[in-house]
Amino acid sequence: MADPCRLSLAGMIREIRRRQLSPVTLLESILKQIDTWDHSLQAWVTIDREKIFAEARRQQDEIARGKALGPLPGIPIGVKDIYYTCGMKTTAGSKIFANFIPKHDATAVTRLKKAGAIILGKTATTEFAFADPAPTRNPWNLEHTPGGSSSGSAAAVAARMCPAALGSQTGGSILRPAAYCGVVGFKPTYGRISRHGVFPLSWTLDHVGFLTRSVEDAAILLGVLAGSDPQDPTASPQPVPDYTRFLKPGRRPPRIGIVQTFYKENSEGPVWRHLEDILTKLERSGAKIEEVPMPASFAVVQDAHRLIMRVEAAAFHETLFEQQRDLYRPKIRELIEIGLLIPSVEYLRAQKVKRQFHREMSEIMRRFDCLLTPATSSPAPKGLSSTGNPWFQVPWSFSGLPTIGLPSGLHPAGLPLGLQLVGEAYGEGKLITAARWCEKVLPLSLFPNFEGHEP
């Protein structure tokens, strides 16, 4: 068997179920990887080794006693440091919460634990999931940003420090770091996964999601995390299907809509040329590809998103900010201050645009299995002072439609490039089928090689 930390999440589950791998051996392999590489990558902010080894040993004993296994038996999962974790520090990347230890878990964390997962630790985030960077570096090149705000989650999954990690996306905070680090990012429909116990940035734009290394792993994790939650009124009561059954090929290759509006003019040359190469491969394999014009509301989506995020962040932080404004870093401070100035009528106008855009996009989505765009306008930018630009993800965070990001190849500079697939509301199953089909057609599994070594 390969070094266990290099297995996919599905591979780890299979080996544990076959009794070929124990939770303790898996954890040792993962921690060795962290010990070797995290001094360079700085993906983790908290790991409680005593606690997680105790949990791994407990699960190992249960397996030995023949106890029925959950869907994630002994699988170590990373959790972005904006999710409440009972008894484990949750800083939100902020000095204000440097010593905050929640007394309960976020619903997503509860569901992971219930499924048998081991909460490995907390991954680095930008401050309050906005734009002031975490110290994390990109596993493909340490001088480049891993993206944000789910910076540590993306770097950790790419560097085989865990098979999957929770992230969150308000603008582009899952799919952008996923693309920069060469892994799969999944942002489900708004409300598909409960936001309870997650530090909000903007209530009506925040999505709970995750990063993995394959579409299969994403399907498994979505099945564990999705579902209604009495503690989050926005968590949908729509039934949760077995998403892994959508991994089987559909009756025909997918119908894919290409969004050229905005994306072509804002992509760097090599990024768009790479997309055209991908389209040729997909079409040769049978995909029906068609350009999709965007509705008029698309033109103001970035403006409306900017407005809503500022107002809602200001509303959440107002009291704390009045008391401790000097502890806020510059970008989040400015975000809050601007939000405090915006008139309420303008905020409501932006929310009207949100509804209009969602409705118009839902009509368009009926004709396609998915839309496709480049995941980012460029590969991961050099430097750690910015986490890159979220604008390629913003329309879909704004619409609430589900997206999956797939690694698709390498830029001439040796950094990963990715695709962004967009599905219809609550159409995660169909999106998974299309993504799995693309994954089979394209060489999508990327492995970083930094400092001359494979992490």
Place this chain on the structure above:
Amino acid sequence: MSTALTKKVLIEMLSAAAAQRFGEERAKVLIPAIQDISASLASLAQHQIELLEEPAFFLENVPLKKKPSG
């Protein structure tokens, strides 16, 4: 009202509010951000929305499906 005028009015309005709320010194630091958000506000003001359109907030308007279609 033209976009340019709307933006100008918005910059004046938001700058005055910033000075009142955060002080003159901080308001000066915020000028680029105020110009940026004023451009967004002006752009939104020009966008046509039907009279009876309501704000979205959440996706509660999505009808429940009887069976999961995936």
